[in-house]
Amino acid sequence: MTPSGGAKQTPRAFFSRPAQQVAPGLLGCVIAHQTAEGLVAVRLTEVEAYAGEHDPASHAYRGRTARNAVMFGPPGHVYVYFTYGMHFCMNLVCGPEGEARAVLLRAGQVIDGVALARARRSRSSRRSTAVRDLDLARGPARLCEALSVDRSHNGADVCDPASALRAFAAAAPVGQGAISRGPRVGVSQGADVAWRYWITGDPAVSAYRPHVRRRARAKSATPPRTEGGTISQ
DNA sequence: CCGAAGATTGCCT
DNA sequence: GGCAATCTTCGGG
Numbered sequence: 001m002t003p004s005g006g007a008k009q010t011p012r013a014f015f016s017r018p019a020q021q022v023a024p025g026l027l028g029c030v031i032a033h034q035t036a037e038g039l040v041a042v043r044l045t046e047v048e049a050y051a052g053e054h055d056p057a058s059h060a061y062r063g064r065t066a067r068n069a070v071m072f073g074p075p076g077h078v079y080v081y082f083t084y085g086m087h088f089c090m091n092l093v094c095g096p097e098g099e100a101r102a103v104l105l106r107a108g109q110v111i112d113g114v115a116l117a118r119a120r121r122s123r124s125s126r127r128s129t130a131v132r133d134l135d136l137a138r139g140p141a142r143l144c145e146a147l148s149v150d151r152s153h154n155g156a157d158v159c160d161p162a163s164a165l166r167a168f169a170a171a172a173p174v175g176q177g178a179i180s181r182g183p184r185v186g187v188s189q190g191a192d193v194a195w196r197y198w199i200t201g202d203p204a205v206s207a208y209r210p211h212v213r214r215r216a217r218a219k220s221a222t223p224p225r226t227e228g229g230t231i232s233q
Numbered sequence: 234c235c236g237a238a239g240a241t242t243g244c245c246t
Numbered sequence: 247g248g249c250a251a252t253c254t255t256c257g258g259g
Binding site for chain 3: 087
């Protein structure tokens with residue numbers, strides 16, 4: 001039995017298209033991860049397209065590196081990156097091969113393995129309050145945490161029937177009329193294009209946050225020059 | 234080498 | 247709304 005009740009695993013041809021076409025098509029699709037702990041499945045509610053080397057917001061903007069190599073490979077594979085010293089985010093590589101296009105999975109709803117997903121989210125965070133079901137995979141890093149996706153899954157093939165991490169077609173296709181789009185979250189460059197797609201009104205969509213540059217951390221030996229403000233002591 | 238910034242999250246005021 | 251946690255990656259010197 002498949003996690004989404006008999007749904008078909010997504011064929012590679014689905015991913016062999018530009019990310020802006022794949023992204024809205026992924027809404028309603030299911031990502032399932034089978035581990036020794038059990039199965040967790042997430043129905044996607046929010047995604048973002050990244051257009052590779054010509055997209056200033058893409059990790060592939062400055063060409064191929066060790067980190068982004070998977071994005072230059074065949075479609076249907078997972079590009080996982082580590083960020084902010086503590087979080088993982090996952091993308092699905094699109095086509096054509098070599099163009100480094102991908103879709104970031106920003107949010108979804110856990111439809112199978114809710115207890116396991118909650119255990120994972122509680123385990124690894126110093127949160128004091130319980131996580132609401134709808135928040136379990138609401139956000140790119142939360143989604144990876146709920147699915148237990150990390151560095152070791154970089155390059156995994158979601159189209160391989162033998163893979164522990166697989167993608168399935170939507171049980172009920174999400175029509176174009178039910179899809180909204182807008183600027184991508186947290187990007188400083190490339191904020192002018194509306195390549196973030198989500199299911200209109202879905203409660204498991206993340207909150208929009210514009211990009212904010214973090215203040216440089218003060219150094220004890222050589223404090224950064226202040227902008228004419230007072231220095232507290 | 235060194236250091237700044239990051240496709241984030243959660244807790245603080 | 248501000249900001250700390252935490253570390254990898256990449257660009258600049």
